[in-house]
Amino acid sequence: MLIGVVGDYNPANETHxxxxxxxxxxxxxxxxxxxxxxxxxxxxxERFAGIWLAPASPYRSMDGALAAVTTARERGIxxxxx
Amino acid sequence: xxxxxxxNVLGAEGAEHAETSPDAADLVVTPLACSLWGQEHRVGLIPxxxxxxxxxxxxxxxxxxxxxxxxxEYRPRIEExxxxxxxxxxxxxxxIVELEGHPFLVATLFCFQTRSRExxxxxxxxxxxxxxxxxxxxx
Numbered sequence: 198m199l200i201g202v203v204g205d206y207n208p209a210n211e212t213h214x215x216x217x218x219x220x221x222x223x224x225x226x227x228x229x230x231x232x233x234x235x236x237x238x239x240x241x242x243e244r245f246a247g248i249w250l251a252p253a254s255p256y257r258s259m260d261g262a263l264a265a266v267t268t269a270r271e272r273g274i275x276x277x278x279x
Numbered sequence: 280x281x282x283x284x285x286x287n288v289l290g291a292e293g294a295e296h297a298e299t300s301p302d303a304a305d306l307v308v309t310p311l312a313c314s315l316w317g318q319e320h321r322v323g324l325i326p327x328x329x330x331x332x333x334x335x336x337x338x339x340x341x342x343x344x345x346x347x348x349x350x351x352e353y354r355p356r357i358e359e360x361x362x363x364x365x366x367x368x369x370x371x372x373x374x375i376v377e378l379e380g381h382p383f384l385v386a387t388l389f390c391f392q393t394r395s396r397e398x399x400x401x402x403x404x405x406x407x408x409x410x411x412x413x414x415x416x417x418x
Contacts, residue, residue, distance in 0.1 A: 198408070198411060198412055198415060200408075200411060211393065212344055212390040212392060212393065215390075215392045215393050215395075216392045218392075218395070218397075219391075219392035219395035219400070219401065219404050220404070220408070221397075222395045222396065222397050222399075222400040222401075222404060223395075223400040223404045223405050223407070223408035223409075224408055224412075225408045225411065246411035246412065246414060246415035247383070247407060247408070247410065247411030247414070247415075249407070250280060250386075252344060252345075252390060254298060255296075255298055255299045259282075259296075259299060262283075263282060263283045263286070266280050266283035266284075267283055267287060269384065270283070270284070270287075270288075270378070270381065270384060273381060273382050273414065274382075274414065275382050275383035275384070275407055275410040275411045275414055276280075276383065276384045276385075277383070277384075277385050277386070277387075277403065277407045278280040278385070278386035278387070279386075279387050279389070279390045279391060279392065
């Protein structure tokens with residue numbers, strides 16, 4: 198089961214590096230999506246069972262992060278934001 | 280998540296996050312009285328919420344890497360609209376919110392991924408994955 202992890206991956210950020218392992222513990226696999234490369238709502242819904250909005254300070258693209266939340270909220274896709 | 284919700288559900292088109300737009304007139308996310316960066320704190324779970332059901336306890340300790348939270352001014356509008364506060368700190372300030380009527384839409388001020396273990400996934404981690412599994416089964 199694939200989860201779209203929306204955020205700008207930073208290997209120096211512990212909350213990012215631990216996120217993938219955390220998903221693994223729950224039987225899921227995460228695929229990082231940069232906030233400036235968030236796909237269309239249709240593609241998000243088709244490819245990902247859920248969306249995890251990763252922590253950021255700040256996002257490279259606030260609009261991209263917001264679009265992913267809108268898609269999850271409007272289409273009933275499970276979303277967690279940490 | 281709160282910025283998206285304020286703009287598109289509450290109709291506050293100019294709602295902003297204080298970290299990226301500190302001078303904005305309409306802030307839904309504001310600086311906390313004290314930064315919680317690198318600290319661990321107790322979170323009380325509100326009975327009857329999804330978060331409380333998943334945790335199965337009254338309170339938990341979580342790791343914070345955060346200096347911002349839901350604006351106290353916005354809280355009444357947020358809660359009245361169906362985005363429920365399901366976890367609070369010892370002062371009653373929001374630490375978890377969840378959207379009623381959605382398969383799973385949960386936002387936390389803390390980072391629960393740091394407390395997930397291979398033999399014991401964090402309750403919110405497991406709950407999120409279960410919801411995703413169920414939603415992807417629908418064909």
